[in-house]
Amino acid sequence: MANELPAMTLKAIGIVRNEVKERPPFRRDWWVEIVSEVVIDSSLTEALDGLEEFSHIIVLYWMHRLASDEVPLKVCPKGRKELPPVGLFASRAPHRPNRIGKATVKLLRRQGNILRVKGLDALDGTPVIDIKPYIPGYDSVADTRVPQWITNR
Amino acid sequence: MANELPAMTLKAIGIVRNEVKERPPFRRDWWVEIVSEVVIDSSLTEALDGLEEFSHIIVLYWMHRLASDEVPLKVCPKGRKELPPVGLFASRAPHRPNRIGKATVKLLRRQGNILRVKGLDALDGTPVIDIKPYIPGYDSVADTRVPQWITNR
Numbered sequence: 508m509a510n511e512l513p514a515m516t517l518k519a520i521g522i523v524r525n526e527v528k529e530r531p532p533f534r535r536d537w538w539v540e541i542v543s544e545v546v547i548d549s550s551l552t553e554a555l556d557g558l559e560e561f562s563h564i565i566v567l568y569w570m571h572r573l574a575s576d577e578v579p580l581k582v583c584p585k586g587r588k589e590l591p592p593v594g595l596f597a598s599r600a601p602h603r604p605n606r607i608g609k610a611t612v613k614l615l616r617r618q619g620n621i622l623r624v625k626g627l628d629a630l631d632g633t634p635v636i637d638i639k640p641y642i643p644g645y646d647s648v649a650d651t652r653v654p655q656w657i658t659n660r
Numbered sequence: 661m662a663n664e665l666p667a668m669t670l671k672a673i674g675i676v677r678n679e680v681k682e683r684p685p686f687r688r689d690w691w692v693e694i695v696s697e698v699v700i701d702s703s704l705t706e707a708l709d710g711l712e713e714f715s716h717i718i719v720l721y722w723m724h725r726l727a728s729d730e731v732p733l734k735v736c737p738k739g740r741k742e743l744p745p746v747g748l749f750a751s752r753a754p755h756r757p758n759r760i761g762k763a764t765v766k767l768l769r770r771q772g773n774i775l776r777v778k779g780l781d782a783l784d785g786t787p788v789i790d791i792k793p794y795i796p797g798y799d800s801v802a803d804t805r806v807p808q809w810i811t812n813r
Contacts (some may be wrong), residue, residue, distance in 0.1 A: 515722050515787065517668035517758045524673040538678060547749075551757070553733040557746035560807035565701035567720075569668050582669075584749070592708035596791040599798075605670045605789045607720060609762065611799055634668065636758045638749040642810060645752075646764055647800035657795060 513629040519634035521547035521620075523539070523568065527630050530572070535585070539627035545622040545635055555638070563641035566627060569634040570606040578604050584656045593656075608633075611641055623646040672787035674700035674773075676721065680783050688738070691781035695768070698775040698788055705773040708791070712770040716794035717806070719780060722787040723759040731757050737809045746809075761786075764794055 525543035547568060548556060558564065581592040582600040595603065612624040622638070678696035682705040698719060700708060711717065734745035735753040748756065775791070 510690070515670035515672070515789070517670065517725075519668070520757050541765050551749075554731075554748040555750065556734070557750035557807065561750070561807070562803070562805035563801045565762065567762070571668075575779070580704070581709070593709040596704075597708065597710035597714070599792060599795070603790055607760070607770075607790055609718065609792065609799075612800060613801075629661075636668070637756055637760055637777055638811075639752060639762065640750055641801060641804065642752070642806065642808070643801070643804050647763075648716045648764060648766075648794060648796070650715070651796050652713070652793065653793070653795065654710065654713035657793075 515593045517569065517636050519569070519636060520638070521635040523627065523629045523631060523635060524634040525627070525631050530630060539626055541627060542623065542625050543627045543629070545624055545627070545638070547620045547622065547635070547638070549620045552558055555617060555620065555622070558614065558638070560624070560639060561640040562613060563611055564614050564622070564624065565639040565641050565646065566610050566612055566624070566635060567637040567639070568629050569609070569636055570601045570608050571632070572630055572633055573606060575602065578602055587590070587641055590656050607636070611646070618654055661727055664787055667777055669675040669802065670722065670789050672722070672789060673704055674698055674788040676782045676784060676786040678780070678784050678786060683783060689809050692779055694780060695776065695778050696780045696782070698780070698791070700773045700788070700791070702773045708770060708775070711767065711775070711791070711793060714767060714793040716764055717767050717775070717777070718794050718799065718803065719777070719782070719788060721761045721763070721782050722789055723754045723761050724787055725732065726754055726759060726782055728755065729740050747752040760789070764799070787798070
């Protein structure tokens with residue numbers, strides 16, 4: 508299948524700066540209160556104009572610090588070994604074929620090429636590959652169903 | 661900035677199959693009723709186990725059919741020339757430095773390595789790069805602010 512498809516190479520458009528130097532030992536929602544600066548390449552500053560009118564943005568980033576290249580087909584949800592394994596794509600585990608993380612974060616302030624955001628679950632130094640405005644209704648769903656392991660805390 | 665950062669190359673994990681052979685002439689929400697099959701590489705079938713317990717999934721895909729490599733810094737929202745231009749990253753325009761599309765779609769059925777979904781705004785043949793379960797609260801926000809051009813229809 509891969510042979511039919513175009514080469515796809517990403518360019519970093521920016522980088523995450525925050526105080527999270529290492530992935531915290533497993534703790535749920537460790538990122539909720541984290542404030543980060545997303546520093547966008549200054550050649551792209553103008554492309555951020557108008558983003559400050561959105562309360563929330565979507566950050567796509569590259570999980571560059573994973574130790575292993577291994578892609579497991581099954582993972583334990585939330586890293587909890589007592590939970591039955593599920594398929595990798597039924598989880599948000601970072602060890603994916605393409606290490607793209609997606610976070611919806613609160614945009615606290617935009618100043619030139621720097622976005623100050625709250626709730627980004629990315630480590631310091633993480634390459635940023637896209638910024639999109641969060642659009643309710645397009646990015647959100649009113650009625651959803653999720654498995655029990657998602658809601659069990 | 662790019663020099664500090666790792667090379668990031670994507671592998672297609674699957675492909676979109678639907679009846680949308682060309683981007684429809686501009687029409688809002690053309691994708692809402694579109695049913696597509698996301699055909700995942702059969703080596704990854706097991707990684708989809710458990711996905712069927714989610715009503716909605718997030719599809720990341722590569723917008724491979726854009727005619728031009730040009731990345732504009734400003735775009736007219738929704739392709740409507742009468743609206744004042746906004747920064748590229750304040751829009752969902754496809755001509756991004758990294759051509760990654762993100763759609764939240766309804767999972768109608770999973771059958772082996774084939775995901776039948778509704779509401780995917782991608783053309784037939786589009787490479788798929790990630791599948792993530794949609795998790796309310798992580799992927800959605802209750803209170804948001806968006807500019808007027810988003811809600812003006």
